[in-house]
Amino acid sequence: MATSTIRVLLLALLLIASPFLQVARGESDSEVDASDTVEESGDLGIVGEDVQDFGDGSFSPAPGVDTICVFPKNIAKTVAAGEETELLVGLKNDGESSLNVIAIKATVHLPFDHNLLVQNLTAQAFNNGSVPASAQAAFPYIFAVSKFLQPGAFDLVGTIYYEIDQQPYQSTFYNGTIEVVEAGAMLSIESVFLVTLGCALLVLLGLWIHGQIQQLSKKTKRAPKVEVGTKATDASMDEWLQGTAYTQSVKDKTKKKK
Numbered sequence: 001m002a003t004s005t006i007r008v009l010l011l012a013l014l015l016i017a018s019p020f021l022q023v024a025r026g027e028s029d030s031e032v033d034a035s036d037t038v039e040e041s042g043d044l045g046i047v048g049e050d051v052q053d054f055g056d057g058s059f060s061p062a063p064g065v066d067t068i069c070v071f072p073k074n075i076a077k078t079v080a081a082g083e084e085t086e087l088l089v090g091l092k093n094d095g096e097s098s099l100n101v102i103a104i105k106a107t108v109h110l111p112f113d114h115n116l117l118v119q120n121l122t123a124q125a126f127n128n129g130s131v132p133a134s135a136q137a138a139f140p141y142i143f144a145v146s147k148f149l150q151p152g153a154f155d156l157v158g159t160i161y162y163e164i165d166q167q168p169y170q171s172t173f174y175n176g177t178i179e180v181v182e183a184g185a186m187l188s189i190e191s192v193f194l195v196t197l198g199c200a201l202l203v204l205l206g207l208w209i210h211g212q213i214q215q216l217s218k219k220t221k222r223a224p225k226v227e228v229g230t231k232a233t234d235a236s237m238d239e240w241l242q243g244t245a246y247t248q249s250v251k252d253k254t255k256k257k258k
Contacts, residue, residue, distance in 0.1 A: 059161070062169040064095035067160060069174035077176075080183045082147025089160055089173045092136040099164045101129035104141045104173075106158040108149075111177060118154060119146055131162075151181050 068090040071077050079085045093099050105123035110116040121143040131137045141158065158174040 059168050059170040061171040062095060062099065062162070062164050064093065065099065065162075065169070065171060066092045066094070067171045067173035069158060076179065078179045078181055079145055081145055081149045081151070081180055082183050084142050084144045086140060086142045087158070087174070089139045089141055089158070090136065091131055091139065091160065091162075091171075091173075093131045093133055095164065096133055097164050098130055098132045099162045099169075101126050101131065101137075101139060102161045102163060102168075104139060104158065104160050106141070106143055106156055106174075108145060108178075109155045109157060111153055111155045114155060114157070119149070121145070145180055147183065149180055153177050153179055 070088045070090065072086060072088060074085070089104055091099075091101065103123050103125045106121040108118040108121065110118060124141050124143075126139065129137075129139065139160070145154075154177070156174060156176065156178045157172065159170050160173050161168065161170045163169070
């Protein structure tokens with residue numbers, strides 16, 4: 001289980017980090033240098049829609065073959081009706097023989113019942129799309145849902161077809177939800193996040209400036225002067241000196257003056 005998870009993670013890193021379509025030659029480090037293990041995307045030979053009909057679920061996946069799907073720059077998996085959308089299909093071959101990728105196709109279904117087919121999407125055929133043993137590759141798939149499709153959530157089922165030793169196989173690389181929107185109405189999740197973050201920062205900056213102005217205005221105001229009356233002070237002192245020698249001498253002086 002852990003080994004399978006590591007393989008999927010490595011394959012995902014390959015798809016995200018690679019800006020170009022490439023096929024990695026899988027040979028041991030003792031036989032070939034790592035810089036010689038990549039074949040350019042031009043050798044894949046994308047040949048468009050000329051692909052034979054493989055039927056629906058006619059073949060089983062080959063053992064040792066893992067797939068993954070990534071929507072580049074489209075985390076929300078939002079699809080504009082009538083416009084092209086690109087995804088990348090990652091394939092890792094841990095088998096003992098080289099495999100040859102033949103085609104990629106996909107279908108659109110209602111989310112609550114996959115038996116209700118909404119649309120058969122265009123099939124993408126490949127020529128020379130070979131993946132050697134112990135290698136991995138990424139293949140592009142460009143599709144467009146009907147421009148008449150109503151906006152909403154639909155299920156996309158994507159399948160990649162390949163051969164190993166002239167034996168056909170197929171693997172489902174994606175079986176999940178996509179969000180169909182009207183053309184021109186698609187707003188990326190990154191744009192929404194940046195706008196929201198910008199507004200929040202502006203509000204916080206305004207509150208901080210307002211607080212600083214209030215504190216500065218309080219400091220510039222002079223504190224009111226407090227006058228201390230002498231009478232109150234003298235009265236309190238007299239009360240404190242009652243019964244002492246000082247008060248007795250004051251009484252004697254008063255009697256002499258009389």
